[in-house]
Amino acid sequence: MTQWLAHVDSGDPQVAHRLFELLYGELRRAARAQLRREEAGHTLTPTALAHEAWFRLAEQSRTRWKNRSHFLAVASTMMRRILVNHALARRAEKRDAELVPLTLGTLERWTGTPGRDLVDVHEALLAFEAVDARAAKVVELRFFGGLENEEAAELLGISLATLKRDWAVARAWLHRELRVR
Known part of the structure; x- marks a missing residue:
């Protein structure tokens, strides 16, 4: 390879x-x-x-x-x-879409609140990057890239313990940030 x-x-x-x-x-x-x-x-x-x-x-x-x-x-x-x-x-x-009146029929077809918006996660990660760029990169590699701890640590040139610490800090910070949004 x-x-x-x-x-x-x-x-x-x-x-x-x-x-x-x-x-x-x-x-x-x-x-x-x-x-x-x-x-x-x-x-x-x-x-x-x-x-x-x-x-x-x-x-x-x-x-x-x-x-x-x-x-x-x-x-x-x-x-x-x-x-x-x-x-x-x-x-x-969606902003440019034609407005549809809310009726009982359209209300029944509505499936409920959507999951966490990717744009919100992206914006929160950008804000976190200003606080701790390395930990934000850990999130990107683990969460978005699907890399294992060992792979991400090797790629970033940090120890496994440091990566795990960064991952824990980043998750806590992002969880708090996304809960506020």
Whole structure:
């Protein structure tokens, strides 16, 4: 895998194709994990999210891939951005949508309050990044990237104990912040 990552910027389409084959399952797994946190009926599928992230990663010309964990961390960031942009576009569509009068029939079809809005989580994470950038990166790698503690610690160059401390602080801070919103 590392040999393919080292040559991904060679411009050889076969290298990119082989890398995609090797990492496709993991990209789909990460996409499924991210979409699991979304509302039911999301218009993006795990396949579409994985492919969109891959297309954006393929455009990266200055990134030197260190290893699989580095690639997947950047992929998770891409997926997060795609989902946030998608959520913002849907919000804009809703603002521009035709108002529907509330009747007993439409009230019965309403499914209740949606889950935590991804945009709220994204904004809270951005605010937390100003407080503790490293711990915010831990959240991004663990929550959005689906990396295990050991992988995230290695990628950040910190000890496992430090990562666990950062993760606990970040979760507490974000929980408090999101409860206020």
